[in-house]
Amino acid sequence: MDQSQLIPGRIFDVQGFSVHDGPGCRTLIFLKGCSLKCDWCSNPEGINHTNELIYKTIKCSHDNLCIAACEYSAITANSDEEGSWLKISRFACTSCETYSCVSACHSGALSLAGYNMSLDEIYTIINRDRQYWGSQGGITLTGGEPFLQPDFTVTLLKQCYNAYIHTAVETCGNVPWGNIEPALPFLDWIFFDLKTMDPKNSHHLTGYASKVSAIPNILDNASRLAQNFHGRLIFRMPVIPGFNDTEENIVQTAYFIKSTGRCEVNILPLHHLGREKYNLLGRKYYTDELKIPDKNHLLWVSGIFISMGIKCYTGSETPF
Numbered sequence: 001m002d003q004s005q006l007i008p009g010r011i012f013d014v015q016g017f018s019v020h021d022g023p024g025c026r027t028l029i030f031l032k033g034c035s036l037k038c039d040w041c042s043n044p045e046g047i048n049h050t051n052e053l054i055y056k057t058i059k060c061s062h063d064n065l066c067i068a069a070c071e072y073s074a075i076t077a078n079s080d081e082e083g084s085w086l087k088i089s090r091f092a093c094t095s096c097e098t099y100s101c102v103s104a105c106h107s108g109a110l111s112l113a114g115y116n117m118s119l120d121e122i123y124t125i126i127n128r129d130r131q132y133w134g135s136q137g138g139i140t141l142t143g144g145e146p147f148l149q150p151d152f153t154v155t156l157l158k159q160c161y162n163a164y165i166h167t168a169v170e171t172c173g174n175v176p177w178g179n180i181e182p183a184l185p186f187l188d189w190i191f192f193d194l195k196t197m198d199p200k201n202s203h204h205l206t207g208y209a210s211k212v213s214a215i216p217n218i219l220d221n222a223s224r225l226a227q228n229f230h231g232r233l234i235f236r237m238p239v240i241p242g243f244n245d246t247e248e249n250i251v252q253t254a255y256f257i258k259s260t261g262r263c264e265v266n267i268l269p270l271h272h273l274g275r276e277k278y279n280l281l282g283r284k285y286y287t288d289e290l291k292i293p294d295k296n297h298l299l300w301v302s303g304i305f306i307s308m309g310i311k312c313y314t315g316s317e318t319p320f
């Protein structure tokens with residue numbers, strides 16, 4: 001592909017010097033847009049492909065400049081005594097291309113989750129960070145779902161791989177196989193999420209309104225990856241109380257991993273660190289009441305995997 005023709009990547013964050021999601025010190029690039037909508041997602045600003053307005057009430061100086069700036073009348077004053085100063089209609093906002101409310105806001109109360117970056121812009125950051133990585137670092141594409149922007153993802157991975165940069169992707173697996181396959185020659189590691197084996201739970205992955213189970217597609221892609229990818233494939237399972245932490249589901253997950261011929265899983269306990277972001281995006285956080293799994297529970301989960309011959313890494317206590 002002619003790189004000058006490449007559409008920019010839709011990004012919502014770039015984090016340098018991370019020690020998670022791959023070996024050594026890494027630059028994490030968060031791509032916007034996901035085909036799942038997990039209730040517990042800690043990066044809700046990465047789910048929608050379009051840019052979204054973030055409103056930080058605490059920074060608002062109540063001058064209403066944004067109300068006047070919005071040609072869609074998407075922002076109104078909030079007449080309720082309780083709550084924030086403004087009401088934002090997320091529906092009215094969806095067709096905006098100007099984001100003039102953000103330009104009008106001088107206090108920093110309004111900002112956008114999501115921006116476009118060219119391949120050159122990202123590669124400049126990677127090159128800047130690279131000198132601080134040490135011998136083992138690299139890049140990890142995460143999100144959101146990197147394989148929903150396949151041309152950008154493949155081109156960036158290829159450029160890095162050819163420059164001897166270690167490359168990794170974190171994927172939910174719910175994309176067409178054709179989006180994944182072209183990236184395989186340019187990847188060293190893949191983190192692949194296995195959230196549940198039970199189709200009855202699929203609505204927690206895809207939103208309450210969805211009747212379509214994503215699980216068959218995810219498992220099919222996982223099996224194909226295990227056969228066709230020659231790098232390191234590490235499965236990941238979030239541990240969400242009442243959703244996927246039954247013995248039955250963990251044993252089924254272990255059987256599935258064994259069936260792929262791979263043998264590594266990284267279990268990640270639920271946390272609530274992303275809770276506040278839901279407020280800023282005007283969304284409800286459905287898993288607020290769920291208890292964070294304690295150490296004994298995680299030991300029990302990892303014990304099942306280990307007893308079935310699978311290496312299990314818990315949380316960020318990983319050797320990578």
Ligand code: SF4
Nearest residue numbers: 060061063064066105
């Ligand atoms: S322009 Fe910014 S500071 Fe002024 S009311 Fe709107 S959000 Fe608040």
Ligand code: SF4
Nearest residue numbers: 070074093096100101
């Ligand atoms: S993003 Fe656009 S439509 Fe939404 S409130 Fe701002 S100016 Fe209005």
